[in-house]
Amino acid sequence: MTHVTIIGGGPGGYEAALVASRLGGQVTLIERDGVGGSTVLTDCVPSKTLIATSDLMTDVGASAELGVKVPSAVRPDLDAVNKRVLRLALAQSADIAQRLETSNVTVLIGTARIVDSSTVVCSTSDGEQTLATDAILVATGAHPRVSSEAQPDGERILTWEQVYTLRDVPEHMIVVGSGVTGAEFASAYNGLGAEVTLVSSRDQVLPGEDADAAAVIENVFTRRGMTVLDQSRMQSVERVGDRVVVTLTDGRTVEGSHCLLALGSIPNTADLGLVEAGVDLDDRGFVDVDRVSRTSVRGIYAAGDCTGVLMLASVAAQQGRIAMAHLLGDAVRPLDLATVASNVFTSPEIATVGVSQQQVDGGDIAAEMAMLPLTSNPRAKMQGVHDGFVKLFARPGVGTIIGGVVVGPRASELIHAVSLAVTATLTVDQFADSFTVYPSLSGSIGEAARRLHRPT
Missing domain, CATH: 3.50.50.60 (FAD/NAD(P)-binding domain)
Structure with a gap:
């Protein structure tokens, strides 16, 4: 043994x-x-x-x-x-x-x-x-990860492991870091009713995700009242009584009731x-x-x-x-x-699998793309969904599905069908021939596959 x-x-x-x-x-x-x-x-x-x-x-x-x-x-x-x-x-x-x-x-x-x-x-x-x-x-x-200039105290300056001791919704949560963890918690506290400021060192939130998806999320964040500080880097975080002050490298300061550090691992x-x-x-x-x-x-x-x-x-x-x-x-x-499916649990969610838009745009992989906004989907209209899209990538000529992005409610569930297609190397025609329920959000994925059909 x-x-x-x-x-x-x-x-x-x-x-x-x-x-x-x-x-x-x-x-x-x-x-x-x-x-x-x-x-x-x-x-x-x-x-x-x-x-x-x-x-x-x-x-x-x-x-x-x-x-x-x-x-x-x-x-x-x-x-x-x-x-x-x-x-x-x-x-x-x-x-x-x-x-x-x-x-x-x-x-x-x-x-x-x-x-x-x-x-x-x-x-x-x-x-x-x-x-x-x-x-x-x-x-x-x-x-x-924390830094010497931003030490958590477990009360006002927090890591993502420490937020569950909070008894009241923060008056103003400052989230430092706009990667997946930072974006998820910023979205969560915004939904819970807190004023939220998201400090992002890049020119857009979620820099590692699909750019179209990140643009949707940032638009939703700002529309729901969140302050997003793009191209802003944290220099230090200091607690002053029952307040926290985040100082940025350009000299600006942001004051709030709490600060969540999402600086990586x-x-x-x-x-x-x-x-x-x-x-x-x-x-x-x-x-x-x-x-x-x-x-x-x-x-x-x-x-x-x-x-x-x-x-x-x-x-x-x-x-x-x-x-x-x-x-x-x-x-x-x-x-x-290349077959790993992942999800960002913001509202709406972002789910991805396989080839990315960045790889296609950079010339690393040749692919055809079809993208459909959820605003054209009947089920989305019924549910009052205004944000999101479905995107599929396929190999030119053969039509094999090699990647996809879903932005919308429960995208983490919807991506599974695309993940199966990528893993099993299904073609867009094979995918499109599978029935989807009408009306359903998954119907847009089938429609994206039909848009990629090339007559023989």
């Missing part, structure tokens, strides 16, 4: 543990904070639960267009919202722990240090124990013994891995945010599964980033 030691209990770790157990491995999982890791306890699950309430508030605010009159005094109870957020996070953690237990995975709550590829020392509340192992998977995740790779064991890290501390999650040391694998490949829970889980399949002799399909 192969003994596998997994360090980190987030999606990369617990999914790997379940696969390894199914494939006959003897699995020990070491987690420092709790099963599910930061993804479940302080990051993805809590933030999307908060966003669910914000989305509801946004829908309530727009209900008059659909003929529903709602009292103007409707307000969220943020204390109750955050208690629900944390309760659901703990429930999800408990569900995962139960799955691991029924799969005969041994879970140790503690910290780990790698001695070499066959030895891990685990420190728990009961003391140290040395584990002999045949292979190691490092899935330790990452934590919020730092991998949790320090003090694990990785360098001493010979594992290669890049200059930012991320673990170098190949497409089957192998590190530079035989028998040591890595998955998830600590690798910096794509900092998504779904990618972490897939890296972990691939690692265990490779280790234990199952069929392996190496990680293919």
Whole structure:
């Protein structure tokens, strides 16, 4: 029997543990904070639960267009919202722990240090124990980056892991950073009724996303009353009594009641013994891995945010599964980033898969494109949806679907059909021949495929 030691209990770790157990491995999982890791306890699950309430508030605010009159005094109870957020996070953690237990995975709550590829020392509340192992998977995740000029205090200056202690909707939330995390929280607090200022160092929010999609989101943000400061870089954040002052590098200042720092992530790779064991890290501390999650040391694998490949829970889980399949002799399909679907949980959402507009415009990939605004979709009209679009990319001549973008309500659900098409290399004609419900938002995806048809 192969003994596998997994360090980190987030999606990369617990999914790997379940696969390894199914494939006959003897699995020990070491987690420092709790099963599910930061993804479940302080990051993805809590933030999307908060966003669910914000989305509801946004829908309530727009209900008059659909003929529903709602009292103007409707307000969220943020204390109750955050208690629900944390309760659901703990429930999800408990569900995962139960799955691991029924799969005969041994879970140790503690910290780990790698001695070499066959030895891990685990420190728990009961003391140290040395584990002999045949292979190691490092899935330790990452934590919020802060700077010496912007130190969180957990009360007024916050990281995204600290916002769930707030009992009242902030009067004025300043969000520093307009990447995915910053944009999501800015959207969420705007929907909850807070005044929001978003500080963006680039000329547009969400600089890593589809430019057309980012333009829609920024337009929605400003239309809903958010102040977006483009091309503005934070120099420092200071607490002054019950206020915070954000100073920008050009000398301007922004004053608010709270500040959320969304400055990126730092991998949790320090003090694990990785360098001493010979594992290669890049200059930012991320673990170098190949497409089957192998590190530079035989028998040591890595998955998830600590690798910096794509900092998504779904990618972490897939890296972990691939690692265990490779280790234990199952069929392996190496990680293919061209098939990864991702979503930005703003309101509206942005979902993408495959080839990007930037790659096409830059001449890296030849593609034909069809783009349809949701304002032409009958279901969108019924639901009062005014923002969003569907975009498909196909290879010229053969018509194979190689990418897509959906901006709209529940885009995270709608992108799955495009993801299947990209993964299965379906043509636009095959996609268009599949029935879509009328009326439905997914009908616009089918119509985009029809627009890309070339007569034979």
